[in-house]
Amino acid sequence: MSKFNKLCSCEFKKIIKKKSTKVMFIILILSLFASAGIANLTKKMYSVAEEMTSPSNYKEDIQSMIDSLKFELNEGKDSLDEATKNEKQAQIDTKQFAIDNDVNIYNEFWKSEVIESDLYSSKLNIYNYKSLKAAEEEQKEQEKYDKIAELVKNDDFSGYIKYQKEELKKSLDANTIEQNEYDDELYILGLMEKYEIGKVYNPDEKWKSTTVKEIKTLKQNLRLGIDQISQKSLTEKTLEETKNNIIINEYRLEHNMEPYVSGMGDSVGSTRKVYDYMVGSISMMVLTVMMIIIAGGSISSEISKGTIKFWSFTPNKRWKILLSKLTVTTIFLIITTVILSLVGTLVGNIFFGASNAQDYIYASGGNVHTTNYIVFSILYNLTIAIDIFVFVVFAMMLSTVARNTAVSVGVSIAAYLGGSTIMQIVNMFVTADWIKFIPFNNLGLNERIFTSDMSYTSASMVKTMTGNIPVSFSLILLGVCVLIMLVTMFDSFRKRDIV
Amino acid sequence: MSKTVLEIKNVSKYFGKAKVVDNLSFEVKEGEILGFLGPNGAGKTTTIKMILGLLSIDEGSITINGYDVKKDFEKAMEFIGGIVENPDMYGYMSAVDNLKLYAKIRNVDYSEVYKKLELVGLKKSMNQKVSKYSLGMKQRAGLALSLLHTPKVLILDEPTNGLDPVGIKDLRDILKKLASEKGIAVLVSSHILSEMELMCDRVVVINEGKFIKTQSLGDENQNIDATIGYEIKVKNIEKAVQVFNQKINKEIKTENNTIYVSLKKNEISDIIRALVFDDVQIETVVESAKTLENMFFDVTKGGKKDE
Numbered sequence: 001m002s003k004f005n006k007l008c009s010c011e012f013k014k015i016i017k018k019k020s021t022k023v024m025f026i027i028l029i030l031s032l033f034a035s036a037g038i039a040n041l042t043k044k045m046y047s048v049a050e051e052m053t054s055p056s057n058y059k060e061d062i063q064s065m066i067d068s069l070k071f072e073l074n075e076g077k078d079s080l081d082e083a084t085k086n087e088k089q090a091q092i093d094t095k096q097f098a099i100d101n102d103v104n105i106y107n108e109f110w111k112s113e114v115i116e117s118d119l120y121s122s123k124l125n126i127y128n129y130k131s132l133k134a135a136e137e138e139q140k141e142q143e144k145y146d147k148i149a150e151l152v153k154n155d156d157f158s159g160y161i162k163y164q165k166e167e168l169k170k171s172l173d174a175n176t177i178e179q180n181e182y183d184d185e186l187y188i189l190g191l192m193e194k195y196e197i198g199k200v201y202n203p204d205e206k207w208k209s210t211t212v213k214e215i216k217t218l219k220q221n222l223r224l225g226i227d228q229i230s231q232k233s234l235t236e237k238t239l240e241e242t243k244n245n246i247i248i249n250e251y252r253l254e255h256n257m258e259p260y261v262s263g264m265g266d267s268v269g270s271t272r273k274v275y276d277y278m279v280g281s282i283s284m285m286v287l288t289v290m291m292i293i294i295a296g297g298s299i300s301s302e303i304s305k306g307t308i309k310f311w312s313f314t315p316n317k318r319w320k321i322l323l324s325k326l327t328v329t330t331i332f333l334i335i336t337t338v339i340l341s342l343v344g345t346l347v348g349n350i351f352f353g354a355s356n357a358q359d360y361i362y363a364s365g366g367n368v369h370t371t372n373y374i375v376f377s378i379l380y381n382l383t384i385a386i387d388i389f390v391f392v393v394f395a396m397m398l399s400t401v402a403r404n405t406a407v408s409v410g411v412s413i414a415a416y417l418g419g420s421t422i423m424q425i426v427n428m429f430v431t432a433d434w435i436k437f438i439p440f441n442n443l444g445l446n447e448r449i450f451t452s453d454m455s456y457t458s459a460s461m462v463k464t465m466t467g468n469i470p471v472s473f474s475l476i477l478l479g480v481c482v483l484i485m486l487v488t489m490f491d492s493f494r495k496r497d498i499v
Numbered sequence: 500m501s502k503t504v505l506e507i508k509n510v511s512k513y514f515g516k517a518k519v520v521d522n523l524s525f526e527v528k529e530g531e532i533l534g535f536l537g538p539n540g541a542g543k544t545t546t547i548k549m550i551l552g553l554l555s556i557d558e559g560s561i562t563i564n565g566y567d568v569k570k571d572f573e574k575a576m577e578f579i580g581g582i583v584e585n586p587d588m589y590g591y592m593s594a595v596d597n598l599k600l601y602a603k604i605r606n607v608d609y610s611e612v613y614k615k616l617e618l619v620g621l622k623k624s625m626n627q628k629v630s631k632y633s634l635g636m637k638q639r640a641g642l643a644l645s646l647l648h649t650p651k652v653l654i655l656d657e658p659t660n661g662l663d664p665v666g667i668k669d670l671r672d673i674l675k676k677l678a679s680e681k682g683i684a685v686l687v688s689s690h691i692l693s694e695m696e697l698m699c700d701r702v703v704v705i706n707e708g709k710f711i712k713t714q715s716l717g718d719e720n721q722n723i724d725a726t727i728g729y730e731i732k733v734k735n736i737e738k739a740v741q742v743f744n745q746k747i748n749k750e751i752k753t754e755n756n757t758i759y760v761s762l763k764k765n766e767i768s769d770i771i772r773a774l775v776f777d778d779v780q781i782e783t784v785v786e787s788a789k790t791l792e793n794m795f796f797d798v799t800k801g802g803k804k805d806e
Contacts, residue, residue: 005607010600017592306587310644313551314604401645498553 007324024290031286032347036276054106086127110198161193184219210263244363245456251368261458272356279344296395296409337385340380383446397489442474501529510559521708527684533697535688542708543688581654586641590630605648613644634661731758734780
């Protein structure tokens with residue numbers, strides 16, 4: 001074993017034998033349980049929100065709406081024009097139809113949608129034709145209405161899809177849509193039919209309809225050559241991204257793999273998925289604080305306690321001592337991250353079941369690949385560890401330069417907790433290009449590297465919020481920052497006297 | 500002639516504009532125990548820190564066993580061990596663990612750890628955490644640690660702090676044994692002059708960063724011409740003073756019934772004979788142990804720096 005390795009192994013022993021490290025480790029494991037609790041809570045909040053938007057006593061609700069519509073109609077018998085009257089009457093009729101057929105129009109499934117859109121417009125047409133005294137058209141529309149109403153009454157989902165396909169064909173024949181749009185729409189309908197999206201009401205499968213809608217949007221993007229979220233035309237890169245996201249979404253539907261966030265954050269994934277992300281934020285935050293405490297005290301506490309004296313007159317140059325400290329802290333960070341990922345998986349398996357652990361999906365070269373759950377959680381947490389490493393170097397530099405544990409730990413934790421918040425506020429007001437050179441804006445690599453766990457829409461929103469900085473740029477900038485801090489640190493430690 | 504293992508040559512050190520060590524030179528030979536004396540703020544600890552590479556050397560050079568501290572730091576540090584200011588260790592670990600850590604870095608076998616702990620008499624409480632130790636025990640642990648790799652040069656800064664009389668005697672015995680058997684050169688700084696007198700072969704005195712003088716101690720054959728202080732306690736002081744004035748041409752000081760006189764070693768018997776001859780009743784004759792102290796006060800002007 002070389003001298004440097006020996007130095008490192010001694011440093012490692014020192015860290016492990018410290019009581020504070022042991023305490024922090026216990027807190028770290030406890031934070032996993034906290035993550036599990038918060039994941040449960042988040043999920044519950046979403047279901048409460050769901051309950052509020054689609055109440056079970058919908059019939060009274062609809063009835064009161066009908067009553068108020070009727071009242072308005074009565075009041076405005078003379079003042080309202082024919083078209084408005086027709087609209088209101090059509091609404092009353094369709095809502096009444098919903099009550100008669102026990103359809104909760106607040107829920108998201110096909111019957112609600114049919115009643116709210118197809119039946120309503122059909123009914124409106126009927127009334128309008130009636131006003132225009134166009135008996136022939138009225139008759140035709142009435143037939144259409146009866147046909148759709150029949151589908152609802154018979155609970156005929158596939159019939160509804162078939163009806164839509166027919167309508168689509170008619171539009172194509174009438175030249176109101178292009179051939180490629182027709183193909184896309186037909187494809188979407190095919191998906192809906194295949195996975196029976198919206199056939200029965202189920203809040204846990206809300207993501208499926210959101211995902212299909214997203215596929216539709218993405219296909220539209222491809223067709224138009226514009227990204228509808230950022231309002232920019234597709235470049236070669238975003239074109240590839242769009243294609244990849246379509247196949248990822250298809251893969252999700254096919255394998256019933258719910259994303260962490262679907263659509264624009266309409267629903268969150270399974271409790272397990274929420275837990276995984278909570279581990280990534282809460283437990284990794286605890287780990288950051290732990291590492292800052294270790295790194296922030298590494299030099300200054302040895303100087304204040306005098307133990308540095310024993311090390312500095314061993315046959316090792318000073319920079320070697322410092323380098324061994326840095327190396328060990330980094331290795332400790334990596335090992336702890338891996339352990340945390342593994343224990344996190346275990347805790348997740350205990351609380352939410354091993355079968356719910358979902359592999360990570362990504363697409364490259366037109367094919368969908370998956371990464372094993374455990375491998376992914378380690379990789380994901382290691383990307384977070386890059387951020388932590390930056391703060392570790394920062395804390396260590398302060399520890400070497402200021403030689404005061406309280407200052408280095410305090411300032412580093414303040415920078416870690418406050419930095420991103422302050423940057424968010426600054427980013428709201430400043431839109432200049434140079435803002436991407438601020439290191440804080442380049443942290444949070446995990447959110448930008450592993451994007452396909454979120455829906456394309458959410459991922460793009462996150463990207464826009466963080467300033468659309470490319471990952472490679474961030475890595476280079478952080479690397480330069482770390483280098484500057486390292487040079488400062490080594491220079492200060494090498495030259496200054498130990499008094 | 501024994502080899503010089505630690506050589507300090509024209510060393511100066513500045514703290515800001517203040518020159519705390521000024522052109523200091525001395526050397527320590529193999530097997531020698533050198534006392535390093537000086538009042539507070541004389542630059543002792545600064546010099547020791549420079550020897551151990553804790554402080555940079557502004558001017559001059561320090562060589563340990565032939566290796567320059569500045570140029571050949573790693574080689575030089577292989578031959579040195581020591582305690583500076585306090586014997587600081589990791590309080591949350593036991594003495595054994597502390598020593599084992601150090602043994603690893605110094606590339607020493609673990610068996611040596613137990614040997615050295617036994618040597619300093621710490622074997623019983625070696626598994627206790629260091630934070631629970633008393634200062635004396637910490638000093639012993641620190642000594643064990645600095646002896647772990649059997650250095651050629653051992654530097655001890657105030658090693659008797661917090662040690663009980665038994666501990667001080669143990670330390671003295673250990674140092675003497677190491678110096679004579681293994682030829683370790685020891686540099687001890689301390690304020691307890693009586694201790695230094697018993698322990699050291701030679702002392703170096705510095706003041707305000709400057710070398711003042713060096714003096715050998717204890718070796719009687721070499722010091723045949725050196726004067727030693729004597730305290731002669733008598734019954735009838737007037738008569739004794741009279742004898743001194745008439746027959747012995749020496750400068751004396753009196754206090755109560757005691758006469759203080761500085762003499763060469765071979766002169767005392769003549770003086771006693773003369774006193775007895777004139778019926779002076781002598782109660783005690785004591786060789787004054789205050790020679791080092793006197794010298795110390797002389798050279799440091801009573802230890803008052805500001806005068």
